[in-house]
Amino acid sequence: MVSSRIYHRHLTFHIFFFFNIFLRIMGDLTKQPKGYMIRRMTFSACHRLHSPMLSDEENKETFGKCNHINGHGHNYIVKVTLFGEINHNTGMIMNMTNLKKYMQQAIMIPMDHKNLDKDVEFFLMKPSTTENLAVFIWQNLKSIMSEPELLYEVEVYETENNIVKYRGE
Ligand SMILES: Nc1nc2c(c(=O)[nH]1)N=C([C@H](O)[C@H](O)COP(=O)(O)OP(=O)(O)OP(=O)(O)O)CN2
């Protein structure tokens, strides 16, 4: 009686053990490779660095020439990176054409050829720094994309030397 109970316990253990190994092998066999895909877009806009949280003097001191009352312009470059599984059937993480549409909506429509501080509501109460631009683009993309979990990084080049990356943290 006792030995039969021990036998059953051993049997159950072995069934669980081998079933686990089987699941792991199946998981590895069906696992799809993951990759990063990047699309780049450029837009032109003007802005002035000025914070409503600071006095005029503090603004001048903080932002220097970028606080000049009449503003200045940039040819921004934005790189959006997605990270995810390369679909077995399509060979794509996402169709680049779809990402292009999302970026048009999230970047070009609100910001291209605009005065960022006056035309974009997001910057009415926030300075239009490259950091804030990256956050704005990230939030826009997240709200538009059908698979927002694929969004990995937004990179904004204000000039060829001034670059900000944002990963939603
Ligand atoms: N942390 C940040 N600092 C600054 C930002 C910003 O967005 N985040 N932005 C600016 C200005 O907008 C400005 O236009 C940048 O000008 P500048 O430093 O002159 O940039 P350049 O690349 O043109 O200058 P180089 O000297 O050729 O590098 C300022 N700071």
Ligand SMILES: [Zn+2]
């Ligand atoms: Zn600037």
